[in-house]
Amino acid sequence: MTISRRQFVVSALAGAGAASLASPNLSFAQGSGPVRVGLLAAKTGPLASGGIDMELALTMFLKDRDHTLGGRKVELIVADTAGVPATARTKAQELVEKNNVHCIIGPLAAFEALAIIDYLTEKQIPTLGVSAAEDMTQRHPSPWYVRLTSTSAQCAYPLAEYSFKELKYKKIVTIADDFAYGHEMCAGFQRVFEDNGGKIIQKIFTPLATPDYGSYVAQVKTDADAIFLGTAGSNGFRFLRQFIEYGLKDKIAVIGGMTALDESVLRNMGDEALGIITTSWYSATLDNPLNKVFAPEFRKQFKYDPGYYAASTYLSGEVLEGALKTIKANAEDKKALMAAIRGNNVDTIRGPIKFDEFGNVIGNVYIRKVTRTDGRLVNSVIKTYPDVSQFWTYNKTEFLKNPVYSRDYPPAKNLEL
Amino acid sequence: MKWIALALFAAVALLLPFVAGDFYVNLASQIFIAAIFALSLNLLVGFGGMTSLGHASYLGVAAYLSALMTTRYGFGHGAAALISILGTVAMAAFFGLIALRATGLGFLMITLALSQVLWGLAYRMSGITNGDNGIAGLTRPAPFGISLESPAAFYWFSLLAAIIAFVMMTIFVSSAFGSSLKGVRDQPRRMAALGFNPWMIRWITFVYAGFWGGIAGLLYVYYNKYIHPTSLSTTSSAEALLGVIAGGSGTLAGPAVGATLVLLLKNYASAYVERWNMLLGLVFLFIVLVMPTGIVPGLQKLASRLWRRPS
Numbered sequence: 001m002t003i004s005r006r007q008f009v010v011s012a013l014a015g016a017g018a019a020s021l022a023s024p025n026l027s028f029a030q031g032s033g034p035v036r037v038g039l040l041a042a043k044t045g046p047l048a049s050g051g052i053d054m055e056l057a058l059t060m061f062l063k064d065r066d067h068t069l070g071g072r073k074v075e076l077i078v079a080d081t082a083g084v085p086a087t088a089r090t091k092a093q094e095l096v097e098k099n100n101v102h103c104i105i106g107p108l109a110a111f112e113a114l115a116i117i118d119y120l121t122e123k124q125i126p127t128l129g130v131s132a133a134e135d136m137t138q139r140h141p142s143p144w145y146v147r148l149t150s151t152s153a154q155c156a157y158p159l160a161e162y163s164f165k166e167l168k169y170k171k172i173v174t175i176a177d178d179f180a181y182g183h184e185m186c187a188g189f190q191r192v193f194e195d196n197g198g199k200i201i202q203k204i205f206t207p208l209a210t211p212d213y214g215s216y217v218a219q220v221k222t223d224a225d226a227i228f229l230g231t232a233g234s235n236g237f238r239f240l241r242q243f244i245e246y247g248l249k250d251k252i253a254v255i256g257g258m259t260a261l262d263e264s265v266l267r268n269m270g271d272e273a274l275g276i277i278t279t280s281w282y283s284a285t286l287d288n289p290l291n292k293v294f295a296p297e298f299r300k301q302f303k304y305d306p307g308y309y310a311a312s313t314y315l316s317g318e319v320l321e322g323a324l325k326t327i328k329a330n331a332e333d334k335k336a337l338m339a340a341i342r343g344n345n346v347d348t349i350r351g352p353i354k355f356d357e358f359g360n361v362i363g364n365v366y367i368r369k370v371t372r373t374d375g376r377l378v379n380s381v382i383k384t385y386p387d388v389s390q391f392w393t394y395n396k397t398e399f400l401k402n403p404v405y406s407r408d409y410p411p412a413k414n415l416e417l
Numbered sequence: 418m419k420w421i422a423l424a425l426f427a428a429v430a431l432l433l434p435f436v437a438g439d440f441y442v443n444l445a446s447q448i449f450i451a452a453i454f455a456l457s458l459n460l461l462v463g464f465g466g467m468t469s470l471g472h473a474s475y476l477g478v479a480a481y482l483s484a485l486m487t488t489r490y491g492f493g494h495g496a497a498a499l500i501s502i503l504g505t506v507a508m509a510a511f512f513g514l515i516a517l518r519a520t521g522l523g524f525l526m527i528t529l530a531l532s533q534v535l536w537g538l539a540y541r542m543s544g545i546t547n548g549d550n551g552i553a554g555l556t557r558p559a560p561f562g563i564s565l566e567s568p569a570a571f572y573w574f575s576l577l578a579a580i581i582a583f584v585m586m587t588i589f590v591s592s593a594f595g596s597s598l599k600g601v602r603d604q605p606r607r608m609a610a611l612g613f614n615p616w617m618i619r620w621i622t623f624v625y626a627g628f629w630g631g632i633a634g635l636l637y638v639y640y641n642k643y644i645h646p647t648s649l650s651t652t653s654s655a656e657a658l659l660g661v662i663a664g665g666s667g668t669l670a671g672p673a674v675g676a677t678l679v680l681l682l683k684n685y686a687s688a689y690v691e692r693w694n695m696l697l698g699l700v701f702l703f704i705v706l707v708m709p710t711g712i713v714p715g716l717q718k719l720a721s722r723l724w725r726r727p728s
Contacts, residue, residue, distance in 0.1 A: 082683075084647055085643060085645040085647060090444075097438060114550055115641070118553060118554060181549075
């Protein structure tokens with residue numbers, strides 16, 4: 001069973017699958033055969049749970065459409081990047097050179113995307129990215145890359161404003177994983193929060209694999225109004241559990257970034273998560289017609305709510321479908337396909353989206369609160385920030401003159417020692 | 418018989434880019450790089466009896482130096498390559514001073530610790546190494562004006578490098594010095610009594626292995642045009658060590674065969690088998706059970722047994 005699962009030959013044309021296996025340099029005549037879509041997902045290694053969700057959701061999307069987008073059959077080829085940059089590159093080459101894909105969806109981790117983007121640009125492969133590295137759509141954009149989800153900081157901006165203006169927080173501690181994603185998200189949060197008049201009094205970065213958060217929890221300054229969780233994967237959940245054990249949840253409010261209390265994390269939590277406010281471009285409870293189809297169906301099939309990862313590839317499918325319709329499924333014309341993707345004005349499960357000139361998404365960002373509905377924990381939307389750009393309200397040119405967000409930029413001036 | 422096989426191999430190796438698609442040509446280039454790396458580790462593990470779990474340091478440092486020199490400090494590829502190799506060799510010389518204070522398990526732990534230090538630095542000194550985002554936007558060199566951008570050109574370049582590496586390391590181990598190295602591996606006390614300096618013999622081998630590790634690192638960064646701290650991680654060291662042991666440590670061809678096997682399982686079989694990690698484990702289990710000395714010695718034994726039976 002394992003042998004053939006990856007070669008998702010969903011085409012009705014039996015020959016196409018065999019051809020992509022056997023002849024590496026076979027170029028198809030225009031319009032013949034299916035549209036070949038490559039998915040780069042980490043299905044083994046530490047990022048596997050997200051990667052598997054990405055595959056499940058995209059497979060479900062195609063199945064619902066009978067593997068036909070814009071009137072043409074679509075073949076999905078999934079490659080496992082294992083969460084390693086060098087492997088991601090080999091796999092990207094495999095998709096391009098062996099499977100002759102017309103476009104690529106993924107990969108998830110910033111370092112995977114950064115490892116392959118030069119190659120994909122050189123080969124002119126339209127790429128629908130889901131990773132968050134700021135500079136991929138800022139100081140080093142690629143004409144062949146669009147991002148449908150969010151930059152690291154894009155979802156943190158609205159939450160920073162919301163915390164100051166509506167929650168009336170004045171002092172906040174940030175804690176995040178010690179890698180680029182965490183640095184960039186906290187930097188963006190800090191910038192907007194401090195520009196509003198608040199103070200970041202402490203920034204903590206923890207190693208990606210931290211077995212015990214005890215020593216970090218003990219460091220947290222208890223005179224803060226809230227703590228901002230910029231964590232990814234299961235780290236937020238593990239930090240929070242110890243945070244509560246130390247009895248800090250009654251003293252300091254908890255707020256979180258777009259992956260901190262993702263639906264995939266939430267399903268392992270209990271009442272201790274109730275009331276926590278997070279921000280994201282998606283929530284399984286979003287009340288729009290498309291999500292009303294997607295979320296219940298996903299839950300029915302896999303017994304849990306879709307979150308960041310599942311929604312990201314489903315969303316990619318929707319955008320791709322819109323683009324293929326525009327160009328009458330002539331995916332061989334890659335320039336037209338890319339232009340159609342970028343010119344998309346499609347309605348999606350996250351609401352209406354469009355792209356800026358750098359290929360980054362402009363779309364709604366939702367402030368969500370953990371509540372209990374139908375016996376399970378969900379992220380209920382309490383406020384919608386419409387059409388949030390990666391530059392927030394800042395001037396684009398000024399924004400791009402600054403260095404990219406990092407551990408030390410913008411400098412934190414209000415740290416309490 | 419041996420010459421026919423060699424000629425056949427040479428013909429296949431030379432003609433591959435004309436018959437195979439880009440993907441397979443690129444896969445073959447990666448195999449050559451992994452083979453050089455495994456061969457250099459084999460000098461320590463197989464011929465020197467020094468099992469190292471930190472060999473990725475040399476690959477990673479050479480790759481990082483080259484990437485930094487060309488992108489950040491504006492050096493040309495020739496100068497950058499020279500600096501990277503010199504830097505890597507100097508580092509190997511220094512690491513040798515520390516690691517060779519111990520043998521056996523102690524040596525293994527020290528090499529592991531040193532490589533972890535480098536890995537941590539690559540991660541944390543994000544001002545220089547760009548941390549977790551890695552260094553992207555690298556180029557390949559164009560020696561004598563020949564661009565290596567195409568898969569075929571790079572293939573021949575790495576093939577040439579692999580052949581030179583194989584010959585140089587073969588000469589190294591079959592020389593008089595190579596014999597004294599094997600002597601030190603098997604009977605260090607007796608060698609000392611005979612007037613040899615076991616420490617010096619080990620140290621020279623350590624540095625020489627670091628040199629070839631650095632060459633593999635240069636090729637690696639030219640191939641990938643990107644470098645990330647994972648290249649310095651214990652996983653990459655362990656993978657190379659697995660290749661050496663699976664292929665047959667202490668043999669000349671074994672590490673190349675083992676590295677090929679690991680690379681193919683990782684990059685090719687993973688396309689067809691979802692649980693390729695398990696497959697990797699099963700293959701190694703099979704090798705350990707059936708051919709505990711490695712594939713190459715195992716096959717040799719098998720061949721000689723088949724040879725004898727009819728007569």
